[in-house]
Structures are given as structure tokens and as C-alpha cells.
Amino acid sequence: MKTKKHNPKPEKPSIAVDIIIFVINDNELKILLIKRGSKTFKGRWALPGGRVDKDEALKDAAARELEEETGLKNIYLEQLYTFGAPFRDPRGRVISIAYFALINQKPKLFPATDAADAQWFVVKKLPRLAFDHEIIISTAVERLRWKLEYTNIVANFLPKYFTLSELQDVYEIILGKKIDKRNFRKKLLSLNLIQSTRKKKQGVTYRPPQLWRFVTSKHIILNKRDLVF
């Protein structure tokens, strides 16, 4: 084989970021979707996202879009994957770098001006989506499940203080299966990711559970074998 000089048509596609914002609410894993107001895919639901500014880092663009929709700053954000199929956007080529964010409560929403509406959807019951957003979302869910098992990423879904049952609930909701309570506690405690505060949850009508917190808010990658339920 001889090298053919490759020359044709280098193009300048548009660059966008799309964000999957995950939250746990009402015992469900949910994501935020925006109802499209502009003509392409008008009325369909889509991931929040937008253009990357000049001299703006990709992650900063994602953080900005996140803040514009939710008002939240300093949120866990991770680059997911880059979607660049030639005709994924009917208006012309758009390469989208997808990020996902984890938040610990539903914020008030500030739907961007080109959106007709914004709503939280249970991940297992999504409406029809615009573009290739189904694939982006399922990639994100897969990654989330995966990282739940070998990082301390779960911390981002919880308030500063939480009970072991609340923590277990998050695992069960995302992994989609029941975990034995004793085994769950044994394992989590053995990892030294969380520590007991000496406080108890107030105002419950049953035996008050202890409150725990994560030892660190840094992202920790566990030993591969560690967190498999």
C-alpha cells in the first residue's frame, strides 16, 4: 500500500456539549430534559446543551450550561463520550461532547430561552427524544452504573449527612436490584469511605438512624474488586 496524500474537504463542524443531569428523587433515577422550542425537532424532548465559547474549556461549557438550567455550581461533571455521526443533527454537522452531572436534589429550573419547557424524567420511562439522545443517555446510565461499583461517585447523590439506608437506596435504585442490608453495611464500612457522625436523624417516627458522611469529597477509585454488590 502506498500513502495517498489525504487532502479533501477538511470541514469545520459545530461543537456542542450535551449534559445528562442525574438526580435521585422519589426512589427513581431521573434526568433533566428540555422541550425544544426551536424549529428542529420542535416539541421533542432533548438533553440540555449548547455551544462551546471561544477559549472556553469543554468542561466549563458543560458547567455553564448546567448552571444556566439549574442555577447550580460546583457540581460533579465527567466527560462521557463524543458523538459525531455525520447526520446526527439535520441542520448540519454537529459534534457533541457529552458530559454527565450528578446532583443531590432537584433544583429550581431556569429553562433557557429557546426551550419551551424543562422537566425531570424517570430514566426508565423516557419520551421520544430528539437527535441521538437515546444513545447518549443509555451510554451515560451504563457509565454511571459502572462507576458506582468502583468509585465513591455515589457521594454526589447524597446530602452531606445521610443514613446507611439512604445510601443503600441509591445503590439499589441505580443498579436496579435489592442488596442484603447486612452485607451492604459490612462492605461499605470496610472500605473506609464513610464515617459516623455521632448524630442521629431527628423527627422520624421509628428508631432514629445514625447519620454518616463521606470521609472525602474527592473522587476515589477503588480497588477493582471492592464495591461489587
Add this chain to the structure above:
Amino acid sequence: MKTKKHNPKPEKPSIAVDIIIFVINDNELKILLIKRGSKTFKGRWALPGGRVDKDEALKDAAARELEEETGLKNIYLEQLYTFGAPFRDPRGRVISIAYFALINQKPKLFPATDAADAQWFVVKKLPRLAFDHEIIISTAVERLRWKLEYTNIVANFLPKYFTLSELQDVYEIILGKKIDKRNFRKKLLSLNLIQSTRKKKQGVTYRPPQLWRFVTSKHIILNKRDLVF
């Protein structure tokens, strides 16, 4: 917080793909680097890569660049990460989608016309590199190690028929540690990824080892606990 309509300067950066081509050779993990002939970073070594054509899928662009440099087709290619820091390229904004490729032997090289040279480098002893390519490479090595432990990706480094020692060598080289031979065999055989051919390797001056092959060339994701040495 009120939604500020976000409008300023959406730009059209250039899009490129960069490829980390891994091979195992002389008991070392190596990658292909290109010596830059054009003025920016002239003389420095860099990853092979190039522009994405109009209507060309990102992975196809990576595959094309790979073929242009090596003549190889139908190679395992996986999207690694997207690097888009605003000033990573001094000529202007370039967003690079990095892919990595695994090949099972050094091919003849066809250095592209804008390259002064192309060479294989041991990953642990790289020269100074252009752009942010150190970070791209270390991200790739990390991913490779990780995937070695929970997929059958290792198959791509081996010829169709191979011995168990050759397979073990690949693991040891990439993971950078010795593995006990008996435990290695026990575990690998229990996974049913490989099967014995009834043949033996010819022309060796010692007890001829059995030849094995992978049951499938499809990418398989193992049970998380499975392949940890």
C-alpha cells in the same frame, strides 16, 4: 439566579482525531509516533492524527489515519477521550478526539507526507512530545490497563494462534508485574475465552507448547470480578 441568555462567540474550532497505536514488541509496550515536519513543533514527536472529513464518522477518520500510516485495516479502535483545552494547539483552537488502536505486529510504515519520520517508542521511555500528547498517551495507557482486566481486549495484541506463555507475557508487560503461571492459567481457562487447538508450536528447541486461540474476536466485557491478577 436568573437565566442570562447566552449568546457570545460560538466558534467553529477545528476537529481532529489523534491515534495511539499500541503494539507489543520485544517484550515492551510501544506506540507509534510521528516526527513533525511542519513548522509548529517542528522536529518534535507527536501522535499520528489528522482532520475529520466532511460526512466522515469520527471513528472512520481514525481508521483512515491508521491505515494511511500503517496500511492496516480492520483494527480494534476505541474512542478514548476528547481533548479540547483552548490553547492546546498554538495555531488556534483544535478539539481532538483521541482513539486508541491495538495491533499484533509492527507493520511497515508509510509516514504521511507532512511527517519527517515515524518510529515506535517504548511507552515508558518517550521523547518530548508536541501539544498535550503526554496526557493523551497516559490516559490511553491507563485505559488499556483497565480494560485488560475486564475485557478480552488482549486478543488484539496476539496472532490468531498463540501459546499461554505469550498471552501471559502480554499481561505482564502491560500491567507491569509478574503473574504466577499456575494461577494465570487456571483463571484464564475458567473464563472460556480461549480454546485449545490440538496443534503445537513447531520449531522450538524446548518442549513444544500448545497453541490456543480466542473463542471469539468480538469484544467481551467480563464480570467485574473476573480478570484481576
Add this chain to the structure above:
DNA sequence: CCAAAAGTGTTGGTTTTACACCCATGG
């Protein structure tokens, strides 16, 4: 018969899984 690498099992320790009852509180 020598050199070289191939091939092969056992044991002890650790981890995982499965499983059920009593406790502390508020009403």
C-alpha cells in the same frame, strides 16, 4: 544428558453470600 520452557495441584486465608431476629422511637 543438558538446557529451556511447558505444564500441572494443593492448601490456607480471605471474601462473598445467604439468611432472621431484636431494638429504639413516636404516636
Add this chain to the structure above:
DNA sequence: CCATGGGTGTAAAACCAACACTTTTGG
């Protein structure tokens, strides 16, 4: 005293880590 979820231990099975000698071939 009832309802509610909180909190706790044990035993069997599976898995992992450490370890050394015999075999087959070519020269």
C-alpha cells in the same frame, strides 16, 4: 403496645494467593 425501619452475626461456599517439581523437546 403497635408500627416502623434500624441495627446486628454466623456459617458454608467460592475465590484468591502462594508455592516447586516433573515433562518434553532439540541439540
